[in-house]
Amino acid sequence: MLNDATESLARLLPQGVVREIAPAYLEEPRGRYKGRAGLVAAPRTVEEVAAIIRACAEARVPIVPRGGGTGLVGGQVMPDGAMPLLLSLERMNRVRAIYPEEGVILAEAGATLQQVREAASGVGRQFPLALASQGSAQIGGVLATNAGGVNVLRYGNARTLCLGVEAVLPQGQVMHDLKRLRKDNTGYDIRDLLIGAEGTLGIITAASLVLAPVPAESGVAMLVVESPEAALTLLSLAQARMAGGVTAFELIAGQGLRFLDAAFPDLRQPFADRPDWLVLIEVGLPAGLSADDALEGLFTDAAEAGLVSDGVIAQSGQQAADLWTIRETIPDANRHIGAIASHDISLPLSEIARFIHDATAMLADRADLRINCFGHLGDGNLHFNLFPAAGKARNAYDGIRTGLSRAVHEMVVARGGSFSAEHGVGRLKAAELGEWGDPARLAAMRAIKDALDPAGIMNPGVILA
Incomplete structure (x- = not known):
């Protein structure tokens, strides 16, 4: 079938659009899946994309679309099934x-x-x-x-x-x-x-x-909070004081800071004693309002309410960038340490603190491990990642890794949350969607898929297992 599609494409498209596949196209960042594909098509126009899809539909050749390859749920690789054509839009980049x-x-x-x-x-x-x-x-x-x-x-x-x-x-x-x-x-x-x-x-x-x-005034602060409960109360206070001016509100656990120490010891952190919980907040305000004054006022009110115990407010663009570097380097430190399992979850804001407490206790009963909980607290999206205990190897947890992830996701779903917040379903979570998704919604999704893609060639195995 792939040969039929290749011959058809060769007649329809300019030379060089269809070519031999390079190994990098068959990889994904976490290394959980190894892709397969006979060829890669890299069209330059929408008309060429249409010709490729028509040829594959006629020959019943699966198509795996690939963007930058940064997806974390295996949607950009196809490890089994009929040999697919990989479709890259890297040339359509204007x-x-x-x-x-x-x-x-x-x-x-x-x-x-x-x-x-x-x-x-x-x-x-x-x-x-x-x-x-x-x-x-x-x-x-x-x-x-x-x-x-x-x-x-x-x-x-x-x-x-x-x-x-x-x-x-x-x-x-x-x-x-x-x-x-x-x-x-x-x-x-x-x-x-x-x-x-x-x-x-x-x-x-x-x-x-x-x-x-672009906001006329912007500011960034990193504040020490006692707990996730305090962080959520601080978020509410910040939103009330700044009425739409809060751009980002990130939760950072002390475990993440210690992973940074291990992986990037030269990365400067603002607090000599690593706190258990931090919040990174960015605000953007209209002209005439001082972001620094707004953050100082927030810190004062939050300290008086017992929500924060320490903090730093960036005094320059470079200092603001340095604070963001701490947050943005945490995933790199995680990769250096090596996770047992990673969870991209979202929860109603009122459920987050209890989930963190209950999930941490549940996991402590099951295994000796470390948890790095961080993420976009403002919109309820957490990355709740599990790591080996100090001195233990990742493969020591191979027999229980799947069970630990299932237990985490069960707790999330029971609290009205989602086991796929911002990374997508891909191939990694398709079975969980089939198990926990609403039956009526899943039936509608299958009906839509069958109506639009009756040949089933578009990224088969993704979302709907």
Whole structure:
């Protein structure tokens, strides 16, 4: 079947679009899956994407879409099944247009998130979605996984920041819906259906994205809190005082700081004694309001209420960047230590503190391990990651790793949370979605998949096992 599609594509497309696969295309960051593919197709236009998909649909060849390869749930690799064609949009990487007065940028799916952010900055605006992997993550993948990041609290996730898409559907039809409208009530929102679908319903080739003004005043502080409960109360206080001015609110555990000491001993941290819990807060305010004054006032009120015991407020752009470096380097330190299991979860805010306490106690009864809990507290998204006890090897936990993750996810679901907050479902969590997803919702998802992709060629095995 792949040979049939290859011959058809060779006749339809310019030379060089279809080529032999390189090993890097078959890898994913956590090394849990090793992909397979006969060839890689790297089109340059939406018409070439459509021709590729039509040929694969006719020959019944599976298609695995690949963006920057930064996904963490195995959606960009296919380890088994019929040999697929890997579709990369790396050549479709232009910023097509910017409309500063409208607050809109049109970008192709292969453009990196960093590229889009820099283009927005060049016209005095910002594209506020920010990820640690933004230098590699591509807009198509960001939308396909409905990525989040550190600024969701104020600006929303990828879905919120997208007005329209150009896409190729599973039988090769091009959907021209690259609108710049905030209001468009003209039936089913296929844009929203494709966002978060992880390439199972079609291929996004370009998007119109929302730009935001750059706050006139910004400030960053790192504050020591007694507990996650205190952090949540501090979040409420900050939001009440600043009325929409809180851009990011990150929770950092002392275990993460100690991992930084082990992995990056030269990285400067502001507190000599590593506290059990920290909060990193960023605010952006209009002209005429001082971010430093706002953060100092917040610290004073929070200290009087017993919520914070120490803190630092960045006095320059470099100091602010240094504080963010601490937060953004934690995932690198985690990789250096080597996790037993990682959990990308979200919970209602009122459930977070109890979950952290109860899950920590539950795991302590089951195994000798370390927990690094950190993440985007402002929007309820935690990374609750398990590590070997000091001096123990990761493989010592191989027999219980799956059971530990299941126990964590069961506690999350029981509290009305999600076991897939911002990384997507991919292949890694497809079985859990099948087990814990609402039956009516799953039936609707399968019906949509069958209607749009009757041949089942679009990233098979992702989301719906």
